Structures are given as C-alpha cells and as structure tokens.
Amino acid sequence: MTERTDRTVLLRGGNVYSPADPFATAMLVEGQHIAWVGSDGAAEAYADSADEIVELAGALVTPAFVDAHVHATSTGLALTGLDLTGSASLAEALDRIGAFGASHTGGALIGHGWDETRWPEHRAPSLAELDAAAGGAPLYLSRTDVHSALATSALRALVPGLDTLPGHDAAGPLTRDAHHAVRQAALAHLTPLQRRDAQQATLRRAAALGIGTLHECAGPQISSAEDLAALLALAAETDGPEVYGYWGELGPEGVATAKRLGAVGAGGDLFVDGALGSHTACLHDPYADAPHTGTAYLTAAEIAEHVTACTEAGLQAGFHAIGDAALTAVVEGVRAAADQLGLDRVKAARHRVEHAEALGYETLAAFAELGLTASVQPAFDAAWGGPDGMYAARLGAERAAALNPYAAMLRTGVPLAFGSDAPVTPLDPWGTVRAAAFHRTPEHRISVRAAFTAHTRGGHRALGHDTDGVLVPGALASYAVWATGDLVVQAPDSRVAGWSTDPRSGTPGLPDLTPGEPLPTCLRTVVRGRTVHRS
Structure with a gap:
C-alpha cells in the first residue's frame, strides 16, 4: 500500500x-x-x-544514489533473461544461448553482455555457431559496450536491405547502421507486457541498491519513443525510483520529440562516435590493434546546430562521446553555439557529455569553460582499464593510462555525475564509488567522499536540481x-587508503571501500x- x-x-x-x-x-x-x-x-x-x-x-x-546513465528496458531484459556478462569462454556462451533458446518460444530472443576480449578464444561466435546455438530462432545479442551485436540469420532476414547498410558483416558482429537496424527489429518483437516487466525489474533492482533517481538515455537508435514514454509513465505511477528521460535525436525533430515525451534533454546517447571495444570510438590517431581511427557520426557543425536548438528551447543538449576526436568535435560545436548565443546562456543550460573518456588537458579546460557536465562511468575503468585490459589492447598502454582522468576533471572544475550505463556495466553504486577511488591509474583517483558526491548530488546537479542529494x-x-562496517575517511592516495574519522575534524565518514572489503x-x-x- x-x-x-x-x-x-x-x-x-x-x-x-x-x-x-x-x-x-x-x-x-x-x-x-x-x-x-x-x-x-x-x-x-x-x-x-x-x-x-x-x-x-x-x-x-x-x-x-543517482544513476546518471541507464537503459532501463535493456537492463531489465538482462536481469530477467540472457546475460552473458559472466561467460568465461565462447563455448560457455554458446551453451548458455542454447539453454536460453530452449526455454523460450515465440518472438525474438534478446540477450546482452558478450565480450570476446575476456574469452580464451578471443573471437565472437560465427554466424553458423550462433544459428546452431539459437536453434534457428531470431536472436539479438549486444556486445558488452552495446556498440556492436550478434544477430542470427533469422533476425537478419527480418531487416530488408541489411547487407547494404554501413557496419554490415555477412558472418560476424554488426556495427553502425546495421547494428541499429537489427536492434530495432528485435525490440519491435517485445510485447508491452515484456517491456513493462523488464522496466519494473530495473526499478526494483535500483531501489534495492539505494538508487533513488535514474537518468534514462533513450533515442531512436538505442530504444524508441514508445519505450521512453512507457518508462516515464511507469515511473510516474509508482513511488520510485524517479526517472528523468533524455531523448538522443538530432536537431529540431529531436527537440520536438523530447518535449512531446516530457524528456528533460535532447541528448544522452546522441552518438558522436561509438565505443573502444567495438573499434568505433573516434580517435585522432589510429587504434593500436586496427588500421583506422574509428567512426564519426556527427560533425562539429551539426553539434553546434543541436546545442543552439536545445538552448533556445530550454532543454539540455547531450552527446555520447568517448574518443578524443569525438570530444574535440563536441567542444568545437558547443563553443560555436556559445559564440552565437553567448557563453553565459549556453553555460546556464548545463549541456552534458556522456562517457567523456579520452579527455586531454585542452579539452578538460574547454569543458570547464563551457560548463559541460561529464556524465561518466567509473566501472568502465574497473572492467577494462589497467596495463592488461581492453583499453590497453585497443590504444596501447600509454594512451590507455590517460583515459577517465577523474582527478584532473575535479581540479579543472568539470562537474561530474556518475552512472553505470546499465546494462553495459551493472547497477552497482558503491562499486562505482570504489572504482573511482581506486582507479587503475593512480593519478586519476579521487577521494571516496568526492566520488560519493558525484554519485549523489552530482546527478541532481546535472538536472539543475542544486538543492537535492544532501x-x-x-x-x-x-x-x-x-x-x-567501520566508517572512515579515505584519500585517493593508495598508500593512505583510509583512517578512522577524528571527531575533532568535523568530517563525516563513509564505508571503507578498500578493495576486498564488503560493500x-x-x-x-x-x-x-x-x-x-x-x-
């Protein structure tokens, strides 16, 4: 009751x-x-x-807590369905696909979480292997970064002209437009009841983890207007968590749709580039393990036009940007809008950038100058950082070590809001705070207190709700x-990870998040x- x-x-x-x-x-x-x-x-x-x-x-x-970047339906489908995140090998993943397919009949099968970089085989399933495991059913399987996917022959057959779309691969993972097309075909097979069950599962999990607010990052390429409308309606008719929607569609049409849906911004996953794991993040210099620089989806001019339209409409603009070239385009675009509308007006709109991983010093300074909020995911570094992680494989150790510079962001005055990008990484707020405090690159570590603030008050401030979260x-x-357990004050220096609160300091303590301690x-x-x- x-x-x-x-x-x-x-x-x-x-x-x-x-x-x-x-x-x-x-x-x-x-x-x-x-x-x-x-x-x-x-x-x-x-x-x-x-x-x-x-x-x-x-x-x-x-x-x-506030999770500043989620995909509720996809997260719920992973919670209640096929989640390959923990698969230790390609063979195990294929076995799990087979078991899942055998227990479901009718409609498309949807799963998430495969990551070939963690498997001893170091490759994704072939189309023939996937078809055999799925028993001929239409199956969509997003990679862990959700910027490429596997699709069985039966699902591909539901997309006319798929082989003509950018990112098509006749036997392997799909990226770019081909990926978006098969995802839309799979999601179109969800019934309203399936969608509602998935969204309810996400809200329940969030509440059980102490999360009171979610920022849903929707869009025509990542979900649908119907999906966002259903989620906002569900959240409105329940006691919580609260949900604030972002609609990632470019230009006047995106602004109009965001307003119609009741979204707070025309942004979120409005893609300037892709992801490092899928080799689609846009870089200035080529990947260390591929002879190209990734994929650019938007130009600085397009970004400027969108920021201008959003600012004039009283909405936040927001962009997904991971690679350094993508972030350069964002900065150039926002600066062009500021030149047209005035810097103070653009700053007051609190436009935001999702992920913002490859930030150099010039880009950091530009973020602070333009008032851009960095909506970031520390669990990315926990999952893929370090000298032996996926980032190092994609970029080389030196460039990988420069990613996600949280300490430099705070020093420069860049507002931080923490999230999970669930289902890319799980809803796990204390784990997120720990990941920021014990970043795999020590100079990027921040205090537990600063990380906690970014995951609570920072998420509210990203919405313009400055008095909430305290x-x-x-x-x-x-x-x-x-x-x-014991409450301590923790510093970002791993040599002095924590100490008991001195009552004379007037500094409240937080849980001991040293790796190995229970959350x-x-x-x-x-x-x-x-x-x-x-x-």
Whole structure:
C-alpha cells in the first residue's frame, strides 16, 4: 500500500551523513522533506509526535544514489533473461544461448553482455555457431559496450536491405547502421507486457541498491519513443525510483520529440562516435590493434546546430562521446553555439557529455569553460582499464593510462555525475564509488567522499536540481539506510587508503571501500518520503 505523503518519520540511533551536522545520529522527515538532523538526545522531543520511529541500530543514512546513465528496458531484459556478462569462454556462451533458446518460444530472443576480449578464444561466435546455438530462432545479442551485436540469420532476414547498410558483416558482429537496424527489429518483437516487466525489474533492482533517481538515455537508435514514454509513465505511477528521460535525436525533430515525451534533454546517447571495444570510438590517431581511427557520426557543425536548438528551447543538449576526436568535435560545436548565443546562456543550460573518456588537458579546460557536465562511468575503468585490459589492447598502454582522468576533471572544475550505463556495466553504486577511488591509474583517483558526491548530488546537479542529494533541513527526503562496517575517511592516495574519522575534524565518514572489503547492504530506500525498498 502506498504510504501517506504527510507522515512524520524519526530515524535515530545511527550515523547520518549530513553537512548540517557531521556528528548527527538522528533525522526527522516530515512528508517529502527533511525537517531536522541532530543528536539522539535532541530527537526525543520529536518521538511522541512521529508516525513511525526507525531504530537504526548503528546503520548509516545517506542521500539516495543517482544513476546518471541507464537503459532501463535493456537492463531489465538482462536481469530477467540472457546475460552473458559472466561467460568465461565462447563455448560457455554458446551453451548458455542454447539453454536460453530452449526455454523460450515465440518472438525474438534478446540477450546482452558478450565480450570476446575476456574469452580464451578471443573471437565472437560465427554466424553458423550462433544459428546452431539459437536453434534457428531470431536472436539479438549486444556486445558488452552495446556498440556492436550478434544477430542470427533469422533476425537478419527480418531487416530488408541489411547487407547494404554501413557496419554490415555477412558472418560476424554488426556495427553502425546495421547494428541499429537489427536492434530495432528485435525490440519491435517485445510485447508491452515484456517491456513493462523488464522496466519494473530495473526499478526494483535500483531501489534495492539505494538508487533513488535514474537518468534514462533513450533515442531512436538505442530504444524508441514508445519505450521512453512507457518508462516515464511507469515511473510516474509508482513511488520510485524517479526517472528523468533524455531523448538522443538530432536537431529540431529531436527537440520536438523530447518535449512531446516530457524528456528533460535532447541528448544522452546522441552518438558522436561509438565505443573502444567495438573499434568505433573516434580517435585522432589510429587504434593500436586496427588500421583506422574509428567512426564519426556527427560533425562539429551539426553539434553546434543541436546545442543552439536545445538552448533556445530550454532543454539540455547531450552527446555520447568517448574518443578524443569525438570530444574535440563536441567542444568545437558547443563553443560555436556559445559564440552565437553567448557563453553565459549556453553555460546556464548545463549541456552534458556522456562517457567523456579520452579527455586531454585542452579539452578538460574547454569543458570547464563551457560548463559541460561529464556524465561518466567509473566501472568502465574497473572492467577494462589497467596495463592488461581492453583499453590497453585497443590504444596501447600509454594512451590507455590517460583515459577517465577523474582527478584532473575535479581540479579543472568539470562537474561530474556518475552512472553505470546499465546494462553495459551493472547497477552497482558503491562499486562505482570504489572504482573511482581506486582507479587503475593512480593519478586519476579521487577521494571516496568526492566520488560519493558525484554519485549523489552530482546527478541532481546535472538536472539543475542544486538543492537535492544532501541530507539537510528543507531538502527532499530521498535517502537510503545501510548496514556497513567501520566508517572512515579515505584519500585517493593508495598508500593512505583510509583512517578512522577524528571527531575533532568535523568530517563525516563513509564505508571503507578498500578493495576486498564488503560493500554496504541497503536496508531501506526512501524517495520523496515514501519507502520504495525495505530489506
């Protein structure tokens, strides 16, 4: 049953992560807002009038997380269906495909998560192997980065003219327009019930992980207008998590569709380039393991026109850009729009860039100058960084070590918002904070406190909601309660990973996220004063 919105809830006997009182052990919520934070002793004045008293028993209370980049339907399909992320080999992946196909009848089969760079065979399945494993059914399997995919012959047959599209391969993975075409054909076979079940699975998982807000990055190439409309309607009729939509379509038509759908921006996965794993991220210099520089989908002039249209319409523009050449195009385009409209007006719109991995110093400075928010995914580095990771294979060790420079972003004044890009990497907020604090390249590490802020308040600020994502009187009561170990203050220097909080410092502690330590367990998630998860 839905909770009343006018309830008063007193939480006491724990640790409240609040800048209003770094020693707070209690918090009072009235309706949708936080009314007070303070000590257990002072909380006694509110006990008699509270509709509910939550005995924290030492638990930690924090703002709820914001995942600033998700694909809810695809994530839900991976949660409830065929997810190859954990496959240790090509042979195991084919076995799992066969088992999945045998248990499903009718419509297209949809799966995700294969990554040939992690398999001893170091190759994707051939079309013949895929057809045999799927038993002749139409099957769509997105690669882990979702910028290439495998499709069986039966699915390919549903796309007339597929062999004429850029990115077509007669026997191997599909990229570019060919990939988008088979994905649309597969998703077209989802029933409204299948879509709703998948979206509900994502919202449930998010709530169980202490995530109170999701930024859905939709678009005509990644999902559909119907998919985004259904998700926003579902989120509106449930207590949470909250969902804010981005529609990644270029130009006036994209702006009009974003407004019609109720999206907050015409951006998100509006592709300037692809991904490193699929050799489609756009680079200034060739890949180390391929004789080309990737794929450019948009020019600086097209970017400028889109930023101008969005700014004039009162919407955020946003772009998917990973490679250094793609990021150069974004900066040139946004700067051209600023020259036309005025820098202050463009900065006030808080346009954003998704992923922003290959940022050099000049591009970093331009991000800060133009007020661009970097919506980034630290789990990418955890999955593919390091001297032996996929990034190094694609770019060489030196260029790979320059990717995802979070510390330099903060020093330069670039606003950060953290997300997962689920299903590319899983919904895992504390794991994301850990990945940023223990980046595989030590000079890019940031403190746990800074990473936590990027994954809470940073996501709200990316929406222009500057007062949300912090536990202070008057703020929205969107919070999570955690079972955790000792609270410490952690620095980005791995030589001094953590130390107990000195009470004299006035600095509240967070869980010890040193690799190997268990991550916190979510006991309760509350969105705007309503409980959306309770363990």
